């Protein structure tokens with residue numbers, strides 16, 4: 403049957419509610435009757451705290467290095483507390499491509515949209531979870547292919563149009579191990595190894611579907627071993643935004659979740675730290691003595 407041919411319901415909808423009232427309510431209102439086995443919503447933040455890019459050396463220039471003018475390396479987000487009596491306030495400085503963040507089209511496409519120019523309706527969209535975890539466990543350089551995209555449409559009955567694709571690779575579990583996450587202990591962009599989207603799949607997407615964005619658990623939507631960033635070039639070149647270092651992708655159902663993508667609105671920026679929230683229904687087991695079925 404191949405990978406993921408059959409999907410058990412709990413897998414499809416992710417984690418069940420950890421604790422439920424053992425006595426099911428006897429009365430449900432009309433909405434509850436219509437959606438007898440669902441409860442809305444789960445809310446899940448898809449954002450890591452902090453960043454792994456800390457400590458990159460400027461001359462080696464690894465991808466997403468926090469390089470600003472004069473190749474000065476900045477810390478991730480430097481927060482300065484300003485105390486004035488009981489009033490708390492801060493100043494901060496930050497690179498734009500660190501932690502969970504958005505790549506605007508301008509990151510790779512000259513003249514492309516900057517963060518502040520992306521139409522906001524593209525920030526609220528259905529999530530399409532493309533799961534290549536099994537392959538990525540065997541091969542750090544695994545790619546999500548056109549077949550994987552079509553497989554998702556086939557098993558869900560949904561289109562990828564107007565979705566934000568999220569690549570599910572298992573990489574989020576490596577977040578607390580920088581070497582494992584990057585695929586190398588070194589600050590050397592030529593030694594990165596992590597999964598990404600196949601270049602052919604990026605081309606297929608821009609020619610056949612209208613997605614708003616694509617996110618990945620890993621450091622880049624291109625796989626780590628790339629040298630030319632073809633996925634960035636193709637997708638960002640067609641106005642599609644990227645989301646990198648996305649958290650908790652393994653907990654979202656493969657379809658049915660809605661994403662709220664909220665990049666910090668930084669004028670003329672090619673990237674921005676981004677809050678992402680996924681909401682999706684909790685599936686409840688019908689009570690044993692249910693008269694709703």
Ligand SMILES: [Zn+2]
Pocket residue numbers: 466499503504505646673
């Ligand atoms: Zn980036």
